[in-house]
Structures are given as structure tokens and as C-alpha cells.
Amino acid sequence: MTTPPYEDFTRAYLTEVGEAVRRMLPRGTEAVDLLAKAGGGGEIRAFGNGGSSAIVRSALLQLHAQAGLPVNDAMMSAATLAYSAQQDGYRTAFARSLAGSIGRVDLVVVASVSGRSANICETVQLCGDHRVPVLALVGGDGTQMEPADGMVWATGTTDQQISEDAVLTALTLATASALDPDTEPLSARAERHLDALAAVDTALLGAFLREATEAVADVIRNRRRIYVLCPDGGPLALVGEHFAHNLHWDAPLGVDGVLPPLVVCDPSLADMSAIYNDHPDPAHGVRQRLRSASREDVVFLLAYDSAGRTTREAVGAATVAGTRPFLLHRDGPSHSGTGARDFRLPHFDDFALAALVQSVAHLLCRTTRAALTTDPAAALSPDDLMARDLAPLRELSDTSLNERHPTMSVREIHTDIVRPARSEIAALSRIPVASIVDALGKTGALSYCLKLQTPGLVLCGSAVTALGPDVTVRRAAIDVAQPGDVVVVAAGGGKERSCFGGVTAAHMQTRGIAGVLVDGMVRDLAELRRIAFPTVARGTTPLNYDYPAGRQDGAVNVPVDIDGVRITPGDVLVCDEDGTVVVPRDQVAAVIAKAHASMTAEEEKWWARRGQSLGAVQQLANSGYTII
CATH class of the missing domain: 3.40.50.10490 (Glucose-6-phosphate isomerase like protein; domain 1)
Incomplete structure (x- = not known):
């Protein structure tokens, strides 16, 4: 491995x-x-x-x-x-x-x-x-x-x-x-903190992280429990809530077939009031929590001083219960002799220490998600792990209209755009999306998450863009669209609510609009398929938006970015069951010619090879493979 x-x-x-x-x-x-x-x-x-x-x-x-x-x-x-x-x-x-x-x-x-x-x-x-x-x-x-x-x-x-x-x-x-x-001014305080952050022993922390990842992934797969406890309270208890939140919600987020684990966090305010009323001892609350622990459960203990009585008693209780304890602490000795895996954090004050513990939680979240989704025999790189950001899973990466579209102006409605000739659009509609992507040099393809929701149909037309999910902005885009156009709703990729449905589709069909691409969710899927209205979206949800006109800023016929691909009004969108590609309007003629030439050459090559060996075994032998 x-x-x-x-x-x-x-x-x-x-x-x-x-x-x-x-x-x-x-x-x-x-x-x-x-x-x-x-x-x-x-x-x-x-x-x-x-x-x-x-x-x-x-x-x-x-x-x-x-x-x-x-x-x-x-x-x-x-x-x-x-x-x-x-x-x-x-x-x-x-x-x-x-x-x-x-x-x-x-x-x-x-x-x-x-x-x-x-x-x-x-x-x-x-x-x-x-x-x-x-x-x-x-x-x-x-x-x-x-x-x-x-x-x-x-x-x-x-x-x-x-x-x-x-x-x-x-x-x-x-x-x-x-x-x-x-x-101490902020600049000096910050430099001191950042120097300490840069001095963290990443070899030791990496080893701690590896063992914690294996333990947490095992717990999640086998439906055991995870405990996140801070015996001493304070800011570590607050970040402990975040730590628990990460393990419960974020570590398995987006992993097919994996259920969130049961995570037990520090006693609640109600629990603590009862504990202190009957037994005014901080360690009692942690011991009480761990009474429900079973063998092979995982326990994370967040502590200021590992020599403190509450921490020592917590480690002891976790060990007696047969759990796998992991201790993060700033001061005090190692508890490795008790069976606890520990990592000693740099000497930050109590509040700055919480920030580093939060980073450890986030590191563990990403490595656990990788462990749950990756073939155990596969090699992961730091770039792979860095790329496991939660933002795309939660539609948070694109944090604003202006950030997502930094060159555009909101609250503008452009009614006139330049479109390719209808004959060119018709020619593109007869070319498979895969061949168009090849002709564009493997560029222009939108994410696989944007899928054709109406199987068997092909969507092709000039883009009329609507920026944002506001209902009136979307309706304005429909008003300015011409027959054969595709309305592109750049709604930010949100999956919580739909911003397009069957009634709007039926109206667009009466105006001759070719279809719609929604960077978000749609609903009324049965109706969309019944009326055969080509619709591309990230998925479906029955819950739609409900707010008055003009509640959110937006724009019509401004350049928008979806999945890192720029769509300028008048560009041609082509979508089939392979996916969606954006063809810049000034490249349409060249793409058509190149795609036709490539498809013809490909067909002739395979026709010539029909029934023959592909020669792949000999090629691999020549490159050093052992043929057995």
C-alpha cells in the first residue's frame, strides 16, 4: 500500500x-x-x-x-x-x-x-x-x-x-x-504567530494525521463512534464543536454510499449545568461521556496541558474503554505510554491555539475523504489532497457575482448580441460534442456535473446569458432571446433551490427558444421531458426560489463563467448526452471544418483497420512491458 x-x-x-x-x-x-x-x-x-x-x-x-x-x-x-x-x-x-x-x-x-x-x-x-x-x-x-x-x-x-x-x-x-x-502591534503579533506556524513539525504532524485518518476512516466504514472532547473548556471547546462538525458532515461529504458517523462532542450547556449542580468536577463530565464508549471507537482529546488532571483522567477513561485515543496538546508530556497517540502543538496562547487545532481538523477532514474515496493502492499527491476543498461540494467556491464575473457589470440588460449564421448553428448541431471538444483542442467543455436532463435530445444555439437566479432577470433574458437561442442561467451552481421549471419551458417553446442551460437546479422534470424541451442542469429539486422581483442583482447578456469556461453572449452551446461544449462565435466556422475533417479521417482510419490487430501488445513490449 x-x-x-x-x-x-x-x-x-x-x-x-x-x-x-x-x-x-x-x-x-x-x-x-x-x-x-x-x-x-x-x-x-x-x-x-x-x-x-x-x-x-x-x-x-x-x-x-x-x-x-x-x-x-x-x-x-x-x-x-x-x-x-x-x-x-x-x-x-x-x-x-x-x-x-x-x-x-x-x-x-x-x-x-x-x-x-x-x-x-x-x-x-x-x-x-x-x-x-x-x-x-x-x-x-x-x-x-x-x-x-x-x-x-x-x-x-x-x-x-x-x-x-x-x-x-x-x-x-x-x-x-x-x-x-x-x-504588541498587530503586525508584530501576526509575524510571531506565522513564524510559529511555519515552524510546526510537519513530519510529526503528518504521522499523527496518517494514524488519525486510518482510524477515522475505519470508524466511518464500520459505523462506530467518534468522540471530540476538550476537558479544559475555553476556546478549544468552541473549536472542538467545529472539529466534530467536520468529522460528522464534511469528512464523508460527497462520498457515495458512506453515511455520516456518530460524533459525540463536549457536554452541552444543559449537561454541564446538571453535572456542576450534582458533581462540580470538570473531569466528571468527560468521564461520563466516555462511559458510552466501546472498543475501537476513536476519541480526540483537545487539551492545553496534557499533565492537567482532567486530561489525565480523560486519557485514562478512553484507554480503559478500549478506544483509540488521539491527544492534541500544547503543554505537558507525551501520553504515548498509555496507548494514546499525541501531537504537541506549538506554544500559542489559548485563543491562537484554537486556530491551529481547527487547521488540524480541516487536514483530517480532507485526508479522511480521500481515504474513503480512493483506491487503497492508488498514490495520492499533496495536490490531490489540497484539491479536496469543500467549496465545490457546497457551492461556495464562487463567492459573489463580481468575483465569479470580475469584468462584468450587474444590473445591465443588453438586448442586442452578435450571433453566428443559422446555417453554422445547424451544422454544429449535427456534430457530436466529443468531436467539437477535440476540434477545440480539448477546451470549452463544461463540467460533467451539468447534465442533459432530457435524454435523446440535442441542444444547440446561440447563448443569451442571465446572470444570477433572480426571476425577473431570467424573464428579461427570455424576452430578449430570439428563436433558436439558448438561455444560459448563471445561477452560481447552487443545489438548494431550483430556478427553472415546466411552465417557463413551455412559454420559451412558444417563442421558438432552443433550450436552456441552468448552472443550478431545475424542477418539473417529467413535464420538461414530455414537451421535449432541451434542458441542461446540475440536477433537480422540487424547492424553488421565492422572493420579489429585483431582490438580487443580475444582468442579461454579459459574459459569464461556468466551471471555469467563459460564455460570451452569441457563443454557441452544443449539448448531447456526452456533455456540453461552448464554441466561441468567432471560431464556429473553423471548428465545423476541423471537426468534419477529423471525423472523416478517423472513420477512414478505423475502416482500414477493420478485423486487424491494433498492434498494442507489441507497442507495450517495445516500451519495456513484460509479455507473459
Whole structure:
């Protein structure tokens, strides 16, 4: 079995995190100033979804524990959010929790890698209405969000996990600088942190990661349990929630046939109140958790000091239960003699330490997904592991219209475009997509995720583009489309809601429109097939968008990018059951000629070879293969 290159991957990943933090530093002083001014008497509130929740709560704990500043002690609970979602009010849950006290708030901190979360956007809008400054931490270049007051602090990368690590690191360092500006400026504090990050022993961490990956992958395959516990609480307990979230949701995300594992995290607030009421001992809570552990379960213990009583008792309880314990700690001796696999982290303060532990969780998430999806005999490279970003799986890579389409202007409707001749489009429609891709030099093909939802049909026509999922923008594109055109809806690849269905397709058919390509989801599949309307999309879902006209910015007939392929209005889209290709309108004639010549030559070559040996065995023998 080939050992995956954990050491090189660990070094590459931590280097990228460091580079993202460095990209954020030029605007760090502005962030420090916002945080420092807000500490003058008013309240500070913070909001984030998913992993960003742990990030902003760590900053709140830092502000409250080290300076006693008034903050929202806990964000909206899971129970409250679930209830709000059932009441169709989730997108305003954060804003509603803020609205009653916004007059007392000096600063709102929001974290959202995509910058597109409805909950976060509503909160930023509310702050703008009340002139409350916002410190918005986002992935990408930051153009997806514009608070009326305050700033956007962007990571410069659309990699979800690297962005989360950079955001937690930068926010932690900025908060420390705002609370104690005379001790060390942000620049010096950041350089010290980044030097320590660069000095992490990636060989030892890679070895720890390899063993942890094998254990976690085994647990997931065999439906055992994973425990993520922080005996000492504090910011490590918050990042422990994120650690558990990664193992439960993200490690198996997108892996066919693999179910999320059962992950047991630190005792909840309700559990802890009961524990302290009856037995005021932190170690008791961890021991109680591990009473349910079984042999071969995996236990991750996140600790400040491995010599602390709670950590020692936790390691002992995990060992007695026959589990496979993994200990991450900053101080104290190794516990390898007890059977625990441990890694000693560099000497960061408690809050900066949490940022590095979060990176370890993200490393483990990627290597576990690779272990679950890759042939055990296959060799993985660091590039393979770095490419296992969550963003494409969660539609987060393209963080805004402007980032996705940096040269275009939103809120513009272009009614006139240049199209190839109808005879050229007709000629392309008779050429297989595979042959067109060959004629384009293996370029122009869209992702295999965009599939023809109406089998047996061929889609071919000039592109009329609609940027964004807004319903009125899409209708405007239909209005300006001419017979034979293909409407291209650049909806960002989202899979949560559909933005096209049977009624719209039937209307487009009456106008002679050739078909539609949706970078997202569609619905009414049976109707689309019944009326034989060529439709390309990422998939189907019955849940569609529901918002008023003009709710989101968009544009008609501007260049758009889908799966890294630029589509300019008037380019020709051709789609069959092999996939979809974009033919630039100024290359149509050349592509037709080249494809015809290539198909003719290919047919003649195979006709000449009919019934004959292909000579492949002799070719391999000549190149050094052993023929047995």
C-alpha cells in the first residue's frame, strides 16, 4: 500500500493558511480600530453559520473573558434556528435576534466564507439601516458584501477551509491587539504567530494525521463512534464543536454510499449545568461521556496541558474503554505510554491555539475523504489532497457575482448580441460534442456535473446569458432571446433551490427558444421531458426560489463563467448526452471544418483497420512491458 504524502500535504496546507493571513494583514489595522472603538462602552454582537459560528463565538469569548466587554453570550441556539426554519423565518433569525437591542450595539462581527448566506446578508442590511458598523470576514476578494459602515476583511481565497482558518487566525490576532494595543502591534503579533506556524513539525504532524485518518476512516466504514472532547473548556471547546462538525458532515461529504458517523462532542450547556449542580468536577463530565464508549471507537482529546488532571483522567477513561485515543496538546508530556497517540502543538496562547487545532481538523477532514474515496493502492499527491476543498461540494467556491464575473457589470440588460449564421448553428448541431471538444483542442467543455436532463435530445444555439437566479432577470433574458437561442442561467451552481421549471419551458417553446442551460437546479422534470424541451442542469429539486422581483442583482447578456469556461453572449452551446461544449462565435466556422475533417479521417482510419490487430501488445513490449 502506498502511504499518502501526509507530511507534504500538511506543509502545503499550513503554508496556504499563512499566505491567506498575510493577504489579510494590510487591512488588519482597520479591523483592530473597529474592535477597539467598539470596546468603549457599547455592546459587540457576532454571527456566523456552520464553522463560522465557532469562529465568531471564539472572538466573543476572547472579548468577554479578557476585557469583560458586553457581548451576546451565545448565538442563536440550534433549537431556536430549527424552530425558525420551520416557521420559514430562518433567513431573518440573526437579524431578529439583533433588532431589539441594536440601539445599544457598537459593532457587529459577521463571518461567512461565501458571503452569500441569507442570514448574514439580512443582518448586514439591518446594520446598514441603523448605521451600525460591521466587521465582515469573508472568503474571496470581498466584493460580495458591502456594509454601509465598517469594512469587509477578505481572505483572498475561495477555499472554504483555508478561509475559515485564516479568518479565525486574523480575527483572534486583531482582537488581541485591540484589547492590548500597547503591548504588541498587530503586525508584530501576526509575524510571531506565522513564524510559529511555519515552524510546526510537519513530519510529526503528518504521522499523527496518517494514524488519525486510518482510524477515522475505519470508524466511518464500520459505523462506530467518534468522540471530540476538550476537558479544559475555553476556546478549544468552541473549536472542538467545529472539529466534530467536520468529522460528522464534511469528512464523508460527497462520498457515495458512506453515511455520516456518530460524533459525540463536549457536554452541552444543559449537561454541564446538571453535572456542576450534582458533581462540580470538570473531569466528571468527560468521564461520563466516555462511559458510552466501546472498543475501537476513536476519541480526540483537545487539551492545553496534557499533565492537567482532567486530561489525565480523560486519557485514562478512553484507554480503559478500549478506544483509540488521539491527544492534541500544547503543554505537558507525551501520553504515548498509555496507548494514546499525541501531537504537541506549538506554544500559542489559548485563543491562537484554537486556530491551529481547527487547521488540524480541516487536514483530517480532507485526508479522511480521500481515504474513503480512493483506491487503497492508488498514490495520492499533496495536490490531490489540497484539491479536496469543500467549496465545490457546497457551492461556495464562487463567492459573489463580481468575483465569479470580475469584468462584468450587474444590473445591465443588453438586448442586442452578435450571433453566428443559422446555417453554422445547424451544422454544429449535427456534430457530436466529443468531436467539437477535440476540434477545440480539448477546451470549452463544461463540467460533467451539468447534465442533459432530457435524454435523446440535442441542444444547440446561440447563448443569451442571465446572470444570477433572480426571476425577473431570467424573464428579461427570455424576452430578449430570439428563436433558436439558448438561455444560459448563471445561477452560481447552487443545489438548494431550483430556478427553472415546466411552465417557463413551455412559454420559451412558444417563442421558438432552443433550450436552456441552468448552472443550478431545475424542477418539473417529467413535464420538461414530455414537451421535449432541451434542458441542461446540475440536477433537480422540487424547492424553488421565492422572493420579489429585483431582490438580487443580475444582468442579461454579459459574459459569464461556468466551471471555469467563459460564455460570451452569441457563443454557441452544443449539448448531447456526452456533455456540453461552448464554441466561441468567432471560431464556429473553423471548428465545423476541423471537426468534419477529423471525423472523416478517423472513420477512414478505423475502416482500414477493420478485423486487424491494433498492434498494442507489441507497442507495450517495445516500451519495456513484460509479455507473459
